[in-house]
Amino acid sequence: MVPNPGDVKKSATINQAPVAEFVKIDPTASVGKGGGAVTINGTSNSTKLTFSLTPDETHPLTLQIPASYQAAGKATSNGAVIADDPGATGGFAFSIVFSGIAANT
Numbered sequence: 690m691v692p693n694p695g696d697v698k699k700s701a702t703i704n705q706a707p708v709a710e711f712v713k714i715d716p717t718a719s720v721g722k723g724g725g726a727v728t729i730n731g732t733s734n735s736t737k738l739t740f741s742l743t744p745d746e747t748h749p750l751t752l753q754i755p756a757s758y759q760a761a762g763k764a765t766s767n768g769a770v771i772a773d774d775p776g777a778t779g780g781f782a783f784s785i786v787f788s789g790i791a792a793n794t
Contacts, residue, residue, distance in 0.1 A: 710733075711732075
């Protein structure tokens with residue numbers, strides 16, 4: 690195809706800035722005096738989440754890190770890449786359940 694002298698050239702420039710990676714954890718979570726389980730909820734856009742605990746010798750509570758958690762409604766292994774990368778298009782909800790918490794006596 691040969692352009693006509695009156696044809697107009699059009700162009701567009703698109704500048705995209707990446708969104709910073711984030712993790713937001715809900716500020717409250719609790720377990721009853723009788724013990725049981727506590728669920729930590731939050732949102733993120735990360736490709737993977739790794740949960741860990743820092744020992745605190747001033748407090749007797751000990752928790753076991755679960756092997757998996759929920760990310761965008763899917764079971765995900767702790768530290769593994771999240772299936773289908775839901776963070777590529779925006780934030781997604783996640784939750785992790787700590788169970789076997791002893792009664793507070």
